[in-house]
Amino acid sequence: MPEIPNSFAYHDAANLQTLAEQVESAYSSFNDGSVVPAWSFTETKRTIADIDFKKPVALDAALSEAANLMENGDLRSASARCFGYFNPTAAWPAVVGDVLASVRNPQICVTSHAAASVTMERRIADMVCAKLSMPDGTAHFTSGGSEANETAMLAALCRASSEYIEHGVRAFEKAPSIYVSADSHLAWIKIAKATGLGAKAVRLVPTSGDGRMDVAALGDIITKDKKNGFQPIMIAATCGTTGAGMIDPLVACYKIAAREDIHFHVDAAWAGALIFDKNRLGLLAGIEQADSVTIDAHKWLSVPMGAGIIALRDPSYAANVFSVKTSYMPEGDGQDFYITTNQWSRRFLGLRLWMMLRVVGEAGYRQMFDQHFALADYVCQQLPKHGWQIRNTSTLPVIVFDDAQYGLDSQAVADEIEKRGKVWLGRVTFEGRSVLRICTTSFLSTEDDVDLLVSELDVARHILKA
Numbered sequence: 001m002p003e004i005p006n007s008f009a010y011h012d013a014a015n016l017q018t019l020a021e022q023v024e025s026a027y028s029s030f031n032d033g034s035v036v037p038a039w040s041f042t043e044t045k046r047t048i049a050d051i052d053f054k055k056p057v058a059l060d061a062a063l064s065e066a067a068n069l070m071e072n073g074d075l076r077s078a079s080a081r082c083f084g085y086f087n088p089t090a091a092w093p094a095v096v097g098d099v100l101a102s103v104r105n106p107q108i109c110v111t112s113h114a115a116a117s118v119t120m121e122r123r124i125a126d127m128v129c130a131k132l133s134m135p136d137g138t139a140h141f142t143s144g145g146s147e148a149n150e151t152a153m154l155a156a157l158c159r160a161s162s163e164y165i166e167h168g169v170r171a172f173e174k175a176p177s178i179y180v181s182a183d184s185h186l187a188w189i190k191i192a193k194a195t196g197l198g199a200k201a202v203r204l205v206p207t208s209g210d211g212r213m214d215v216a217a218l219g220d221i222i223t224k225d226k227k228n229g230f231q232p233i234m235i236a237a238t239c240g241t242t243g244a245g246m247i248d249p250l251v252a253c254y255k256i257a258a259r260e261d262i263h264f265h266v267d268a269a270w271a272g273a274l275i276f277d278k279n280r281l282g283l284l285a286g287i288e289q290a291d292s293v294t295i296d297a298h299k300w301l302s303v304p305m306g307a308g309i310i311a312l313r314d315p316s317y318a319a320n321v322f323s324v325k326t327s328y329m330p331e332g333d334g335q336d337f338y339i340t341t342n343q344w345s346r347r348f349l350g351l352r353l354w355m356m357l358r359v360v361g362e363a364g365y366r367q368m369f370d371q372h373f374a375l376a377d378y379v380c381q382q383l384p385k386h387g388w389q390i391r392n393t394s395t396l397p398v399i400v401f402d403d404a405q406y407g408l409d410s411q412a413v414a415d416e417i418e419k420r421g422k423v424w425l426g427r428v429t430f431e432g433r434s435v436l437r438i439c440t441t442s443f444l445s446t447e448d449d450v451d452l453l454v455s456e457l458d459v460a461r462h463i464l465k466a
Protein backbone atom coordinates (compact mmCIF):
# COMPACT_ATOMS: atom_id res chain seq x y z
CA MET A 1 0.00 0.00 0.00
CA PRO A 2 1.33 3.48 -0.83
CA GLU A 3 1.55 5.58 2.31
CA ILE A 4 -0.41 8.73 3.12
CA PRO A 5 1.60 11.41 4.92
CA ASN A 6 0.70 11.27 8.60
CA SER A 7 0.08 15.04 8.62
CA PHE A 8 -3.45 14.23 7.39
CA ALA A 9 -4.39 13.13 10.88
CA TYR A 10 -4.43 14.86 14.22
CA HIS A 11 -1.37 13.51 15.91
CA ASP A 12 0.54 16.33 17.50
CA ALA A 13 -0.71 18.24 20.53
CA ALA A 14 1.98 20.85 19.84
CA ASN A 15 -0.15 22.01 16.89
CA LEU A 16 -2.97 22.74 19.29
CA GLN A 17 -0.56 24.89 21.27
CA THR A 18 0.30 26.87 18.12
CA LEU A 19 -3.38 27.19 17.30
CA ALA A 20 -4.08 28.47 20.82
CA GLU A 21 -1.31 31.04 20.45
CA GLN A 22 -2.72 32.24 17.12
CA VAL A 23 -6.22 32.51 18.61
CA GLU A 24 -4.85 34.46 21.57
CA SER A 25 -2.88 36.76 19.33
CA ALA A 26 -5.87 37.40 17.04
CA TYR A 27 -8.31 38.15 19.86
CA SER A 28 -5.85 40.41 21.66
CA SER A 29 -5.20 42.36 18.45
CA PHE A 30 -8.90 43.25 18.30
CA ASN A 31 -8.63 45.69 21.20
CA ASP A 32 -5.90 47.98 19.94
CA GLY A 33 -3.50 48.53 17.10
CA SER A 34 -4.32 49.33 13.53
CA VAL A 35 -7.67 48.35 12.03
CA VAL A 36 -6.55 48.66 8.43
CA PRO A 37 -4.08 46.24 6.82
CA ALA A 38 -0.38 47.00 7.08
CA TRP A 39 0.20 45.91 3.48
CA SER A 40 -1.16 47.42 0.29
CA PHE A 41 -3.23 45.12 -1.91
CA THR A 42 -0.25 44.93 -4.30
CA GLU A 43 2.08 43.88 -1.49
CA THR A 44 -0.43 41.32 -0.28
CA LYS A 45 -0.85 39.80 -3.75
CA ARG A 46 2.90 39.67 -4.28
CA THR A 47 3.53 38.01 -0.91
CA ILE A 48 0.87 35.40 -1.59
CA ALA A 49 2.10 34.77 -5.14
CA ASP A 50 5.60 34.10 -3.75
CA ILE A 51 4.45 31.18 -1.63
CA ASP A 52 5.77 27.96 -3.13
CA PHE A 53 3.28 25.12 -2.96
CA LYS A 54 5.90 22.69 -4.25
CA LYS A 55 7.66 23.04 -0.89
CA PRO A 56 5.37 21.83 1.88
CA VAL A 57 6.08 23.06 5.39
CA ALA A 58 5.18 21.79 8.84
CA LEU A 59 1.65 22.53 10.05
CA ASP A 60 2.89 24.97 12.69
CA ALA A 61 4.73 26.95 10.03
CA ALA A 62 1.77 26.90 7.63
CA LEU A 63 -0.56 28.08 10.37
CA SER A 64 1.69 30.93 11.40
CA GLU A 65 2.17 31.87 7.75
CA ALA A 66 -1.60 31.98 7.04
CA ALA A 67 -2.26 33.93 10.23
CA ASN A 68 0.47 36.40 9.30
CA LEU A 69 -1.03 36.95 5.83
CA MET A 70 -4.46 37.66 7.33
CA GLU A 71 -2.97 39.82 10.07
CA ASN A 72 -1.21 42.08 7.58
CA GLY A 73 -3.42 41.87 4.51
CA ASP A 74 -7.01 42.00 5.81
CA LEU A 75 -9.09 44.80 7.27
CA ARG A 76 -9.51 43.88 10.93
CA SER A 77 -13.31 43.82 10.81
CA ALA A 78 -13.49 41.89 14.10
CA SER A 79 -11.79 44.77 15.93
CA ALA A 80 -13.49 46.73 18.71
CA ARG A 81 -12.61 49.79 16.64
CA CYS A 82 -14.22 48.68 13.41
CA PHE A 83 -17.61 50.40 13.29
CA GLY A 84 -18.45 49.46 9.72
CA TYR A 85 -21.08 46.99 8.55
CA PHE A 86 -22.32 44.00 10.42
CA ASN A 87 -19.30 41.72 10.61
CA PRO A 88 -19.02 41.79 14.37
CA THR A 89 -16.36 39.96 16.34
CA ALA A 90 -17.08 36.22 16.35
CA ALA A 91 -17.95 35.09 19.86
CA TRP A 92 -15.74 32.38 21.30
CA PRO A 93 -18.39 29.74 22.13
CA ALA A 94 -19.54 29.86 18.51
CA VAL A 95 -15.97 29.56 17.24
CA VAL A 96 -15.33 26.57 19.49
CA GLY A 97 -18.55 24.93 18.30
CA ASP A 98 -17.50 25.51 14.73
CA VAL A 99 -14.17 23.79 15.27
CA LEU A 100 -16.01 20.81 16.73
CA ALA A 101 -18.30 20.76 13.69
CA SER A 102 -15.23 20.75 11.46
CA VAL A 103 -13.59 17.90 13.28
CA ARG A 104 -16.61 15.61 13.64
CA ASN A 105 -17.89 16.83 10.27
CA PRO A 106 -21.40 15.36 10.51
CA GLN A 107 -23.21 15.22 7.17
CA ILE A 108 -26.49 16.73 8.26
CA CYS A 109 -28.23 16.62 4.90
CA VAL A 110 -29.63 13.18 5.75
CA THR A 111 -31.27 12.75 9.13
CA SER A 112 -30.32 9.12 9.53
CA HIS A 113 -26.63 9.91 9.17
CA ALA A 114 -26.50 12.58 11.85
CA ALA A 115 -29.52 12.07 14.06
CA ALA A 116 -28.06 14.07 16.96
CA SER A 117 -26.71 16.97 14.94
CA VAL A 118 -29.90 17.24 12.87
CA THR A 119 -32.06 17.15 15.99
CA MET A 120 -29.90 19.79 17.68
CA GLU A 121 -30.12 21.99 14.60
CA ARG A 122 -33.90 21.54 14.44
CA ARG A 123 -34.23 22.41 18.11
CA ILE A 124 -32.55 25.77 17.46
CA ALA A 125 -34.65 26.27 14.32
CA ASP A 126 -37.82 25.52 16.29
CA MET A 127 -36.84 28.12 18.89
CA VAL A 128 -36.49 30.68 16.13
CA CYS A 129 -39.92 29.76 14.72
CA ALA A 130 -41.51 30.01 18.16
CA LYS A 131 -40.03 33.48 18.65
CA LEU A 132 -41.49 34.52 15.31
CA SER A 133 -44.99 33.21 16.17
CA MET A 134 -44.74 30.44 13.58
CA PRO A 135 -45.92 27.45 15.65
CA ASP A 136 -46.25 25.19 12.60
CA GLY A 137 -43.39 26.80 10.74
CA THR A 138 -39.98 25.52 9.85
CA ALA A 139 -36.58 27.16 9.78
CA HIS A 140 -33.20 26.14 8.52
CA PHE A 141 -29.72 27.53 8.29
CA THR A 142 -28.43 29.04 5.06
CA SER A 143 -25.09 30.35 3.87
CA GLY A 144 -26.34 33.84 4.71
CA GLY A 145 -29.13 36.35 4.23
CA SER A 146 -28.91 36.15 0.46
CA GLU A 147 -29.65 32.43 0.32
CA ALA A 148 -32.36 32.92 2.96
CA ASN A 149 -34.01 35.65 0.87
CA GLU A 150 -33.75 33.46 -2.23
CA THR A 151 -35.61 30.70 -0.41
CA ALA A 152 -38.33 33.22 0.48
CA MET A 153 -38.57 34.15 -3.19
CA LEU A 154 -38.95 30.49 -4.17
CA ALA A 155 -41.67 30.02 -1.55
CA ALA A 156 -43.48 33.08 -2.96
CA LEU A 157 -43.25 31.70 -6.50
CA CYS A 158 -44.60 28.30 -5.41
CA ARG A 159 -47.45 29.94 -3.58
CA ALA A 160 -48.32 32.15 -6.57
CA SER A 161 -48.48 29.22 -8.99
CA SER A 162 -48.74 25.51 -8.31
CA GLU A 163 -47.23 25.04 -11.78
CA TYR A 164 -44.00 26.85 -10.91
CA ILE A 165 -42.34 23.68 -9.64
CA GLU A 166 -42.75 21.88 -12.96
CA HIS A 167 -42.68 24.73 -15.46
CA GLY A 168 -40.67 27.47 -13.78
CA VAL A 169 -41.51 31.07 -14.60
CA ARG A 170 -43.19 29.90 -17.84
CA ALA A 171 -46.07 28.86 -15.55
CA PHE A 172 -47.00 32.53 -15.20
CA GLU A 173 -49.20 34.17 -17.81
CA LYS A 174 -48.24 37.57 -16.45
CA ALA A 175 -44.68 38.46 -15.46
CA PRO A 176 -44.21 38.01 -11.69
CA SER A 177 -43.03 41.09 -9.79
CA ILE A 178 -41.75 41.66 -6.25
CA TYR A 179 -41.76 44.78 -4.06
CA VAL A 180 -38.89 45.98 -1.89
CA SER A 181 -37.83 49.43 -0.76
CA ALA A 182 -35.20 51.42 -2.61
CA ASP A 183 -33.08 51.06 0.54
CA SER A 184 -33.43 47.27 0.72
CA HIS A 185 -30.44 44.95 0.39
CA LEU A 186 -29.96 44.51 -3.34
CA ALA A 187 -29.35 40.80 -3.10
CA TRP A 188 -32.96 40.91 -4.40
CA ILE A 189 -31.65 41.85 -7.84
CA LYS A 190 -29.29 38.86 -7.90
CA ILE A 191 -32.07 36.62 -6.67
CA ALA A 192 -34.50 37.83 -9.34
CA LYS A 193 -31.89 37.11 -11.99
CA ALA A 194 -31.00 33.71 -10.57
CA THR A 195 -34.60 32.53 -10.20
CA GLY A 196 -35.43 33.38 -13.80
CA LEU A 197 -37.63 36.39 -13.09
CA GLY A 198 -35.07 38.87 -14.32
CA ALA A 199 -33.87 42.03 -12.64
CA LYS A 200 -36.83 43.99 -14.00
CA ALA A 201 -39.17 42.00 -11.75
CA VAL A 202 -37.84 43.91 -8.75
CA ARG A 203 -39.77 47.08 -7.93
CA LEU A 204 -37.70 49.44 -5.85
CA VAL A 205 -40.45 51.28 -4.00
CA PRO A 206 -39.42 54.82 -3.01
CA THR A 207 -38.77 55.67 0.62
CA SER A 208 -40.55 58.42 2.56
CA GLY A 209 -37.51 60.63 3.11
CA ASP A 210 -36.52 58.58 6.17
CA GLY A 211 -35.21 55.38 4.56
CA ARG A 212 -38.48 53.51 5.12
CA MET A 213 -40.72 52.13 2.39
CA ASP A 214 -43.44 54.60 1.32
CA VAL A 215 -46.57 52.48 1.77
CA ALA A 216 -48.81 54.72 -0.31
CA ALA A 217 -46.34 54.41 -3.19
CA LEU A 218 -46.24 50.64 -2.67
CA GLY A 219 -50.03 50.43 -3.07
CA ASP A 220 -49.98 52.64 -6.17
CA ILE A 221 -47.21 50.69 -7.87
CA ILE A 222 -48.97 47.38 -7.26
CA THR A 223 -52.23 48.73 -8.70
CA LYS A 224 -50.42 50.07 -11.75
CA ASP A 225 -48.48 46.84 -12.26
CA LYS A 226 -51.63 44.74 -12.21
CA LYS A 227 -53.17 46.98 -14.89
CA ASN A 228 -50.00 46.70 -16.95
CA GLY A 229 -49.92 42.92 -17.05
CA PHE A 230 -47.72 42.03 -14.10
CA GLN A 231 -48.50 39.57 -11.34
CA PRO A 232 -47.30 40.77 -7.93
CA ILE A 233 -46.11 37.77 -5.93
CA MET A 234 -44.29 39.14 -2.86
CA ILE A 235 -43.72 42.17 -0.68
CA ALA A 236 -40.37 41.94 1.09
CA ALA A 237 -40.15 44.52 3.84
CA THR A 238 -36.79 45.30 5.39
CA CYS A 239 -36.55 45.27 9.16
CA GLY A 240 -33.29 47.10 9.73
CA THR A 241 -31.85 48.40 6.47
CA THR A 242 -28.19 47.63 5.92
CA GLY A 243 -27.30 51.26 5.31
CA ALA A 244 -29.17 53.15 8.00
CA GLY A 245 -30.96 50.63 10.22
CA MET A 246 -34.43 51.78 9.24
CA ILE A 247 -37.48 49.55 9.61
CA ASP A 248 -40.15 49.58 6.90
CA PRO A 249 -43.74 49.98 8.18
CA LEU A 250 -44.16 46.22 8.67
CA VAL A 251 -47.83 46.15 9.65
CA ALA A 252 -48.89 48.40 6.78
CA CYS A 253 -46.85 46.30 4.32
CA TYR A 254 -48.43 43.15 5.72
CA LYS A 255 -51.92 44.57 5.23
CA ILE A 256 -51.27 45.25 1.56
CA ALA A 257 -49.81 41.76 1.08
CA ALA A 258 -52.86 40.27 2.82
CA ARG A 259 -55.22 42.30 0.64
CA GLU A 260 -53.40 41.15 -2.50
CA ASP A 261 -53.12 37.61 -1.13
CA ILE A 262 -49.37 37.50 -1.83
CA HIS A 263 -46.35 36.38 0.16
CA PHE A 264 -45.15 38.73 2.91
CA HIS A 265 -41.45 38.39 3.66
CA VAL A 266 -39.49 40.30 6.29
CA ASP A 267 -35.76 40.67 5.69
CA ALA A 268 -34.46 41.12 9.23
CA ALA A 269 -30.97 39.93 8.34
CA TRP A 270 -29.24 41.78 11.14
CA ALA A 271 -31.96 43.34 13.33
CA GLY A 272 -33.80 40.02 13.62
CA ALA A 273 -31.24 39.07 16.27
CA LEU A 274 -33.49 40.99 18.66
CA ILE A 275 -35.97 38.09 18.73
CA PHE A 276 -33.69 36.91 21.55
CA ASP A 277 -34.27 40.12 23.53
CA LYS A 278 -37.67 39.96 25.17
CA ASN A 279 -37.37 43.60 26.25
CA ARG A 280 -37.00 44.84 22.70
CA LEU A 281 -39.48 42.76 20.72
CA GLY A 282 -41.58 45.91 20.29
CA LEU A 283 -38.94 47.25 17.90
CA LEU A 284 -39.75 44.40 15.50
CA ALA A 285 -43.54 44.78 15.77
CA GLY A 286 -45.23 43.30 12.70
CA ILE A 287 -42.57 40.66 12.08
CA GLU A 288 -44.93 38.10 13.62
CA GLN A 289 -47.23 38.55 10.60
CA ALA A 290 -44.59 37.47 8.10
CA ASP A 291 -44.91 34.40 5.90
CA SER A 292 -41.13 34.17 6.03
CA VAL A 293 -38.27 35.89 7.85
CA THR A 294 -34.54 36.14 7.20
CA ILE A 295 -32.15 36.41 10.14
CA ASP A 296 -28.36 36.22 9.85
CA ALA A 297 -26.79 34.57 12.88
CA HIS A 298 -23.45 35.79 11.54
CA LYS A 299 -24.36 39.43 11.96
CA TRP A 300 -25.68 40.67 15.29
CA LEU A 301 -25.72 37.24 16.94
CA SER A 302 -21.93 37.27 16.59
CA VAL A 303 -21.30 33.79 15.23
CA PRO A 304 -18.74 33.29 12.43
CA MET A 305 -19.77 33.72 8.80
CA GLY A 306 -21.72 32.33 7.00
CA ALA A 307 -24.71 31.39 8.99
CA GLY A 308 -28.07 32.74 7.91
CA ILE A 309 -31.53 31.49 8.84
CA ILE A 310 -34.76 31.37 6.87
CA ALA A 311 -37.99 30.79 8.78
CA LEU A 312 -41.10 29.82 6.83
CA ARG A 313 -44.63 29.88 8.19
CA ASP A 314 -45.87 27.26 5.72
CA PRO A 315 -43.22 24.57 5.32
CA SER A 316 -44.84 23.00 2.26
CA TYR A 317 -43.68 25.51 -0.37
CA ALA A 318 -39.98 25.18 0.27
CA ALA A 319 -40.27 21.43 0.74
CA ASN A 320 -41.88 21.21 -2.70
CA VAL A 321 -39.39 23.41 -4.46
CA PHE A 322 -36.35 21.52 -3.18
CA SER A 323 -37.73 18.00 -3.22
CA VAL A 324 -35.97 15.41 -5.34
CA LYS A 325 -35.50 11.64 -5.36
CA THR A 326 -32.22 9.85 -5.91
CA SER A 327 -30.98 6.29 -5.59
CA TYR A 328 -27.67 7.26 -4.01
CA MET A 329 -29.04 9.01 -0.93
CA PRO A 330 -29.70 6.87 2.14
CA GLU A 331 -33.19 6.52 3.53
CA GLY A 332 -34.00 9.51 5.73
CA ASP A 333 -37.00 10.70 7.71
CA GLY A 334 -38.68 12.52 4.82
CA GLN A 335 -37.69 15.90 6.30
CA ASP A 336 -34.05 15.58 5.40
CA PHE A 337 -32.34 18.89 4.75
CA TYR A 338 -31.23 17.83 1.28
CA ILE A 339 -34.87 17.71 0.13
CA THR A 340 -36.18 20.67 2.16
CA THR A 341 -33.43 23.25 1.60
CA ASN A 342 -31.26 24.66 -1.14
CA GLN A 343 -28.03 23.00 0.00
CA TRP A 344 -27.11 19.35 -0.39
CA SER A 345 -24.01 18.43 1.61
CA ARG A 346 -24.53 20.51 4.66
CA ARG A 347 -22.35 21.85 7.44
CA PHE A 348 -23.64 21.78 11.02
CA LEU A 349 -24.12 25.57 11.14
CA GLY A 350 -26.67 25.43 13.93
CA LEU A 351 -23.98 24.37 16.40
CA ARG A 352 -22.64 27.93 16.41
CA LEU A 353 -25.92 29.32 17.70
CA TRP A 354 -26.52 26.26 19.88
CA MET A 355 -23.24 26.92 21.70
CA MET A 356 -24.09 30.60 22.15
CA LEU A 357 -27.50 29.81 23.57
CA ARG A 358 -26.05 27.12 25.86
CA VAL A 359 -23.25 29.31 27.16
CA VAL A 360 -24.29 32.97 27.09
CA GLY A 361 -28.00 32.29 26.67
CA GLU A 362 -30.71 34.79 25.91
CA ALA A 363 -29.76 36.73 29.03
CA GLY A 364 -26.20 37.10 27.75
CA TYR A 365 -27.44 38.28 24.37
CA ARG A 366 -29.73 40.79 26.14
CA GLN A 367 -26.73 42.19 28.01
CA MET A 368 -24.85 42.48 24.73
CA PHE A 369 -27.75 44.33 23.10
CA ASP A 370 -28.01 46.64 26.15
CA GLN A 371 -24.35 47.52 25.67
CA HIS A 372 -24.78 48.13 21.93
CA PHE A 373 -27.82 50.38 22.39
CA ALA A 374 -26.05 52.29 25.15
CA LEU A 375 -23.00 52.79 22.92
CA ALA A 376 -25.21 54.03 20.08
CA ASP A 377 -26.81 56.52 22.50
CA TYR A 378 -23.33 57.63 23.47
CA VAL A 379 -22.40 58.12 19.80
CA CYS A 380 -25.59 60.14 19.31
CA GLN A 381 -24.62 62.39 22.25
CA GLN A 382 -21.04 62.88 21.11
CA LEU A 383 -21.46 63.54 17.37
CA PRO A 384 -23.54 66.75 17.61
CA LYS A 385 -21.19 68.11 20.30
CA HIS A 386 -18.42 67.79 17.72
CA GLY A 387 -20.37 69.42 14.90
CA TRP A 388 -21.59 66.30 13.11
CA GLN A 389 -25.20 66.10 12.07
CA ILE A 390 -27.12 62.84 12.46
CA ARG A 391 -29.30 62.15 9.42
CA ASN A 392 -31.30 59.03 10.34
CA THR A 393 -33.83 58.23 13.04
CA SER A 394 -33.02 54.55 13.48
CA THR A 395 -34.31 52.83 16.61
CA LEU A 396 -31.35 50.45 16.22
CA PRO A 397 -27.64 51.00 16.87
CA VAL A 398 -26.79 52.43 13.44
CA ILE A 399 -26.04 56.11 13.01
CA VAL A 400 -25.55 57.90 9.71
CA PHE A 401 -24.28 61.46 9.77
CA ASP A 402 -22.27 64.09 7.96
CA ASP A 403 -20.35 67.25 8.57
CA ALA A 404 -22.65 70.14 9.45
CA GLN A 405 -19.94 72.79 9.94
CA TYR A 406 -17.96 72.83 6.70
CA GLY A 407 -19.97 70.57 4.42
CA LEU A 408 -17.02 68.20 4.08
CA ASP A 409 -17.32 65.34 1.61
CA SER A 410 -18.17 62.21 3.63
CA GLN A 411 -16.09 59.95 1.40
CA ALA A 412 -13.06 62.18 1.92
CA VAL A 413 -13.57 61.99 5.69
CA ALA A 414 -13.87 58.18 5.56
CA ASP A 415 -10.76 57.95 3.36
CA GLU A 416 -8.74 60.15 5.71
CA ILE A 417 -9.76 58.05 8.70
CA GLU A 418 -8.91 54.86 6.84
CA LYS A 419 -5.53 56.25 5.89
CA ARG A 420 -4.74 56.88 9.57
CA GLY A 421 -5.91 53.35 10.31
CA LYS A 422 -6.82 53.63 14.00
CA VAL A 423 -10.56 53.13 13.52
CA TRP A 424 -12.83 52.29 10.60
CA LEU A 425 -16.32 53.45 9.69
CA GLY A 426 -18.58 53.12 6.66
CA ARG A 427 -19.78 55.52 3.98
CA VAL A 428 -23.20 55.07 2.40
CA THR A 429 -25.83 57.02 0.51
CA PHE A 430 -28.90 57.80 2.57
CA GLU A 431 -31.87 59.64 1.06
CA GLY A 432 -29.67 61.00 -1.71
CA ARG A 433 -27.00 62.25 0.70
CA SER A 434 -23.48 60.88 1.09
CA VAL A 435 -23.11 60.07 4.78
CA LEU A 436 -20.75 58.41 7.21
CA ARG A 437 -22.01 55.33 8.99
CA ILE A 438 -21.36 53.85 12.41
CA CYS A 439 -22.83 50.66 13.82
CA THR A 440 -22.02 49.64 17.38
CA THR A 441 -22.46 45.90 17.03
CA SER A 442 -19.22 44.35 18.29
CA PHE A 443 -19.30 43.02 21.85
CA LEU A 444 -15.75 44.31 22.25
CA SER A 445 -16.46 48.01 21.62
CA THR A 446 -16.45 50.39 24.59
CA GLU A 447 -16.94 54.14 25.17
CA ASP A 448 -13.16 54.51 24.85
CA ASP A 449 -13.35 53.13 21.32
CA VAL A 450 -16.14 55.58 20.51
CA ASP A 451 -14.07 58.43 21.98
CA LEU A 452 -11.19 57.42 19.71
CA LEU A 453 -13.55 57.33 16.73
CA VAL A 454 -14.90 60.79 17.51
CA SER A 455 -11.40 62.20 17.95
CA GLU A 456 -10.35 60.64 14.63
CA LEU A 457 -13.35 62.32 13.00
CA ASP A 458 -12.16 65.65 14.45
CA VAL A 459 -8.64 65.05 13.17
CA ALA A 460 -9.93 64.16 9.71
CA ARG A 461 -11.98 67.35 9.59
CA HIS A 462 -8.97 69.37 10.73
CA ILE A 463 -6.82 67.90 7.96
CA LEU A 464 -9.48 68.30 5.25
CA LYS A 465 -10.42 71.88 5.97
CA ALA A 466 -6.77 72.96 6.10
Ligand SMILES: *Cc1c(COP(=O)(O)O)cnc(C)c1O
Pocket residue numbers: 143144145146147185187238240241242267268269270296308
Ligand atom coordinates in the same frame (compact mmCIF):
# COMPACT_ATOMS: atom_id res chain seq x y z
C1 LIG B 1 -26.47 41.52 5.11
C2 LIG B 1 -27.84 41.63 4.60
C3 LIG B 1 -28.32 40.76 3.61
C4 LIG B 1 -27.43 39.76 2.91
O1 LIG B 1 -27.02 38.78 3.78
P1 LIG B 1 -25.65 37.95 3.54
O2 LIG B 1 -25.54 37.18 4.79
O3 LIG B 1 -24.57 38.95 3.33
O4 LIG B 1 -25.88 37.08 2.36
C5 LIG B 1 -29.64 40.87 3.26
N1 LIG B 1 -30.45 41.79 3.83
C6 LIG B 1 -30.02 42.64 4.76
C7 LIG B 1 -30.98 43.64 5.36
C8 LIG B 1 -28.69 42.60 5.19
O5 LIG B 1 -28.25 43.47 6.12
